[in-house]
Amino acid sequence: MTESTFTENYDVIVVGAGHAGCEAALAAARLGLETIVFTVSINSVALMPCNPNIGGSSKGHLVREIDALGGEMGKNIDRTYIQSKMLNVSKGPAVHSLRAQADKAEYSRQMRMVLENQDHLTLKQAEVCELIVEDNSVKGVKIFTGGTYYSKAVVLCTGTYLRARCLCGEAITYTGPNGLMAADHLTQSLIDNGIEMFRFKTGTPARIDRRSIDFSKMEEQKGDEKVVPFSFSTDPASLTREQVSCYLTYTNERTHEIIRENLDRSPLYSGVIEGTGPRYCPSIEDKVVRFPDKNRHQLFVEPEGLSTNEMYISGMSSSLPEDVQKLMYRTVPGLENCKIVRNAYAIEYDCINPIQLKHTLEFRNIRGLFSGGQFNGSSGYEEAGAQGLVAGINAAMYCLGKDYLTVDRSEGYIGVLIDDLVTKETHEPYRMMTSRSEYRLLLRQDNADLRLRRKGYEVGLISEEQYLALLQKERLINDEIQRLKTTYVGSNSKVQSFMNDINSSQLKSGSPLSELICRPELDYFSIAPIDENRPDLPDDVCEQVNINIKYEGYIERQKRQVEAFKKLESKRLSEDIDYSLIKGLRLEAASKLNMYKPVSIGQASRISGVSPADVSVLLVYLENDRRKNV
């Protein structure tokens, strides 16, 4: 390393300008903090090195929540989508999920422009190689070219770049994604500061030249006619872009044969790969080995953008050698003559054991040090963006001496994501799923603004105007629900003939409109003809009214569960407790509790190895402590 006396001062330093780093840097700068964000390559701002889409099941929820809190991801995909779909529309509102295909290059370029034009924000190309920590507080970073940057807070969002290596069969390159430079120096500095590291692995499929694909052998997948924006601030009417298609095709027994014959050349099976890979996005060789009975696997062929011929082959990530890849891709209908532009590869990288973090995403043992994204053991652009936003906001709050932002499990998927990361043992890159949320019916993508805008306003990322609009929306929803519960329709001939027309059973006596909405075959929209004094309300208000009335029973049930949950969350545990000294705790529980240092009885109860009896013991301990201090 070069010796240099060159120094600069900032409030917040963000290391990495991927999806986490961009949100972190923008949040801190927008809150008025002098912020610098480092990236190993200025061309890789908000890079999408894997799938060319944003959102999808539960991930779409995260993007909505990022937007509700004042983040950028939703706005950026609204600017750059080339196809959009609301998934699961035939299912309940809790699992409706928005997914958009992005023009990757455009997504990156637009985000970079936002960063470049943001006040208080500096974008710099450099590899951060050392963390400066004094008295358990972070002081800044050093970069490889020699400069020293001091700051009050540092946010680490290094993605998959730390000591990255890419594997394609026997060929191994020591680079980050897309052949970008890896960051090889920072890990040692982190270890020296007592941070526990993990090594994870993930992978990506090949990109194929569009001109070499026979789409006539595939099934075309179009976008929705009516596009719903991700951002609550985007006007739906402004989204009139022409959309491009994706295509569906399948692997077959021949593909699988080739894979089986060449398994010994896969670094995954020959033992070359050390990192732990995710079960939710297995490589094609994994799928063939683990599901031998499936004689075909589904593949989606997705455009990478409007200004490129590259197509992403979703469902077929691999670390097999390139000669095998060429053979196996060519067995797929439509890909018989395909030309591979970029090979599929697996990538290994360093990340941390996230149980070292608090819910604020600050390290428990180093003040002012925050982190987000794949560095924290997660995977996915949306998971990264969500954590980056929370880490960036809290780095700012730390500098400003203000209250931290936390989201709990009953408030958002962001809360579930972070609580899982800091509370559960991580054995693989963590991906969001709706089944991870116990209050999924309350955490819908349609009400993210109602759940989280207030928090965004309190930290200062949501404007007064947006906040007032939220209050107005809440008022309209409540008023309309009240009206429907107290407006009765009689069993007159007009109503009965209407019921007849829509195949719903006749009314026996007068009934509030809300009860009609609850009928399986009816909803708020369909009963409009017999709701004579209905006010003219915005679409999003109507949607809330409908969902809240139609599913009231279940929603109320989950709300009661949330109350019980909040009770346990509000029983706070101090970080200084030495659990090995508490009589009655089982040994396993005491050691787990000492390791995780939960902030509340609620979190303690979610740690694997802590039993209900241990929770009872903790409650008695807390009460004892409280009375001693009275």
Added chain:
Amino acid sequence: MKKDTIAAIATGMTPSGIGIIRVSGEDAFSIASSVFLKKNNEKLSEYEDHKAYYGYIHDKDGILDEVILLVFKGPNSFTGEDTVEIQCHGGILLMQRILELCISSGARAAEPGEFTKRAFLNGKMDLSEAEAVMDLISSKNDLAIRNSARQISGSLFEKISSVRKKILHELAYIESALDDPEHYELDGYPEVLSEKLLEMLRILEKLSDSFDDGRMLSEGVRTVIIGKPNVGKSSLLNILSGSERAIVTEIAGTTRDTIEEKIFLGGIMLHVTDTAGIRESDDPVEKIGVDKALAAAGDADLIIMVIDSSEVLSCEDEEILAFIRKNRKKCVILLNKSDKGKVIGPDEIACYTSDPVIVISAKEETGIDELKKYITDNFASGYIKYNDEIFITNARQKEALSEAVDSLLRVARSITEKLPEDFYTIDLTAAYESLGHIIGQDLEDDIINEIFDRFCMGK
């Protein structure tokens, strides 16, 4: 939703003069009102603090017992909450029945040490007692976990596990389809699930019946009565169960080979298997019976061997004695038919084994007290304490089972009401968790693991 009023049997589970069922929490009085009638058959509407009421406990079929109801208003009670104590006659079945009645009226079975925990949390106990309370909670829980593990018979465990596995599979399927809708479809799925629910409900309802007669519990000293045919095994069993009979159940379908009974003897629950007589046989069916008898004896805590003392030892007797010596189980040898002419005595047996020998007459019921004393001396210390927890655990398990049934019924209702598929997961998960409580297993990451294990996901 977890109910907040708790109930438990406060006295030990040994048969005694008076039994106490304690109910504590905000609904204590309303629960009492629904199970208790005053002497004049009226409901109690006013609850005066520290007052005793005389009357009846009744269920929908009528009066169960004459009881005294003690009322303690919070904070002037042990727990600091509204509390009633039902003092009933001390029969075990009766206490259990009253506890279950309180549970079905809105209470839940108390967790081990929970009354004490509440007393402490509500400021009814001194600070100096905190450590003792924490110790009590953990030791009682340890005991309860050990007990429930012992209590669940292999077949109950298997049935619950198999239903849980089915539920988990459905959950994972639905979740996979929600997570990856372009890969897994739910078209026509509600109808398929309906069928599967019926099957699950059938299994659970059968289990629920067997909980009632205690058939599935394997608590107590596993005891096997063994001997060649016609030495008086069955009459012995009748005497034992007739004197202090608690629960008697015949296991259907197994009567040809073995009969199982639960017998209370000197405060100890014996889980008695009466085996088919052992006789060297070429008849294949009978041969199976003999093998079963020996297998049952191999699993037993206590073997009672019955010998006809009016005849010389046969080769079958010798074979059994050899088996006993080889297996080194706790064993007592009964020389029956002492009323008839005595051909063999304890000295002859001593040549084969050093196990105690008792001379009895099943016909004249002599020697039975000696047998009881032997059992009490040998098993009381280890088992009486353990019996205390049995029925409360049983009540907890029964409650969990009925919650599981309710949850599955709600899924069925969601299907008829044409709710979207993701709503099914709410109650399926609840059912899965309830069943888990019975066999001591948590939800943890089961669903996610099942999704990844069974369904091929991802890009």
